[in-house]
Amino acid sequence: MATTQYDVVVVGAGVAGLSAALSAHESGARVAVIDRAGAAASGGNTRYTEAFLRMKSLDEPADDLADQLLGDFQGHPDPGIVAGTLADRGRWDGPTATVNIVDHGYVSTLLDEAGPTLRWLTGFGVRFAALPTPFPTTSTSRMAPVGGGLALVESLTRTARAVGVTFYFDTTARELVVDGGAVRGVRGLGPDGAVELAGRVVLACGGYEGNPELLARYHGDKGMLCRPVARGGHYNKGEGIEMALAAGAASAGNFALFHAEPVDPRSGEPEAAIFAFPYGILVNAEGRRFTDEAPGPSDAWYERVTRIIQAQTRGVAYLILDAEARKVPNIRASIRTDLPPIVGHDLDDLAAGLEVPPDALRRTVEEFNAACRPGTFDHGGPDGLATEGLVPPKSNWARPVTAAPFHAYPIMAANVFTFGGLRTDENAQVLDRDGRAIPGLYAAGELTGLYYSNYTGSTSVLRGAVFGRIGGRNAATAVGVPA
Incomplete structure (x- = not known):
């Protein structure tokens, strides 16, 4: 040679x-x-x-x-x-x-x-x-x-x-x-x-x-x-x-x-990232919340939240947004997937689309909604609008999930680099x-x-x-x- x-x-x-x-x-x-x-x-x-x-x-x-x-x-x-x-x-x-x-x-x-x-x-x-x-x-x-x-x-x-x-x-x-x-x-x-x-x-x-x-x-x-x-x-x-x-x-x-980024596992597009979870709730395959979706600014916390998603069953979670959350200005800019959401006209309909237990999902949402407290919602920065008495808590942007239709996106941890x-x-x-x-x-x-x-x-x-x-x-x- x-x-x-x-x-x-x-x-x-x-x-x-x-x-x-x-x-x-x-x-x-x-x-x-x-x-x-x-x-x-x-x-x-x-x-x-x-x-x-x-x-x-x-x-x-x-x-x-x-x-x-x-x-x-x-x-x-x-x-x-x-x-x-x-x-x-x-x-x-x-x-x-x-x-x-x-x-x-x-x-x-x-x-x-x-x-x-x-x-x-x-x-x-x-x-x-x-x-x-x-x-x-x-x-x-x-x-x-x-x-x-x-x-x-x-x-x-x-x-x-x-x-x-x-x-x-x-x-x-x-x-x-x-x-x-x-x-x-x-x-x-x-x-x-x-x-x-x-x-x-x-x-x-x-x-x-x-x-x-x-x-x-x-x-x-x-x-x-x-x-x-x-x-x-x-x-x-x-x-x-x-x-x-x-x-x-x-x-x-x-x-x-590794550097973890939350992406839609259904998509083959580069960086099909979903950063909108601070404005909704995350549930796992069992239909349960498992983490604080909004501990602080999303750019500083998304990796740590994504690692917790990776630890769930099959390494997948679902972001659920109700009709009010979808009105947050520019929320679409933080949803980079090229595929449409899974839509439910009510929670049972959504659970069927996600293939999660409907009773568990309903109970999760009811408990979350009951823990939300009055306050001023400010999408532009951490607003301190937190749940009370809920484990795990949601520290910011905590509003009840009540307005149908409900949209959901699957999220997995993508490996940006090791x-x-x-x-x-x-x-x-x-x-x-x-x-x-x-x-x-x-x-x-x-x-x-x-x-x-x-x-x-x-x-x-x-x-x-x-x-x-x-x-x-x-x-x-x-x-x-x-x-």
Whole structure:
């Protein structure tokens, strides 16, 4: 098998990989990009996402960005070790260098480089704006590329091809070439057989949401009760993580969880999300409520509610909206499915359509209605209109479900991306299990671990672009690691 020489080899052609390729090229490198998909389907999850960014302007991150990332529950690490991570990295001892928590330096770099990275992307024809979100209520500020993630993929791919970046589509990276502890290239399989590309490597090929075996390994039987949120996720089968772990890389993030989004299981459309549940009630296959539908702003809470949905029988729940709830302004914008609701002229009719026990559904609704209290309903933000004496409670927007006809939508947990991944530093270098950088190996995007118990919304594309750019530049200019 002949080896083709490059300076930098990027695995993956989503926003992280394309940012890495263009950044490496700007730094003078000869660059190749490998992507499992064909040219028309490349881009992974980026191709299908609206790509919201946790930014309050093109130059300023949202005020809560650092607090949300660093405040994510990460278990109960040793506080003495955690305190040590605040010191200069050069003074870290072994436990400090390897503790599995969010890296402060990584977060600081994300904040510092977010604005400059978005400005850099505008140089490739990408435009950003404060576009409407699908969330009924929001807790933070957001922007998005005009045209969503597809616009990012198309603009960056077009530019990369124009400047001479070589693309290997329909090609799956399988193994890192390691020599003397340094990564020297990638071996893979393409339409014409085996390929070997030499150079420093940037891994940007997503998580493992498209791999049922890894989902079962890390998530147990719950792995069967989710699916990738869009077709791009089916290409993400975890080889990038596996080959790096085989080369001694350390892991980060929570391998037992994933970014969950509530979608209509009947739909094959990308992100057929249903975010309207704060204005109705959720029942399971037994016809019973099982969670607080409205603990706070939907953009901050939908993932946690969706996880509870996944834990129900067959991993499905039903959102029930009465005629009054369907009058909430813009509620249709938070129901993204292309399929119609299940409609009942009364609760027994609805129960038949949902195939849930009618007696249980009637009892559930009666108990809920009896627990609702007078107050002012305000759809625009958490209104404190809560149930009283009901378990589980509903903390906001609690109005009786009485006005027929009743509409219902099934909801399941879709897997946007997996949380577990590779440990990297602020330079996008992949670290080994002793906390040392692996020479010649960089990573960015969803295959790098950052999240532990809850996804900080609108950060995935942002960090992919930021650390893809950093990783490509550093791979191109690495000293002491021959390409």
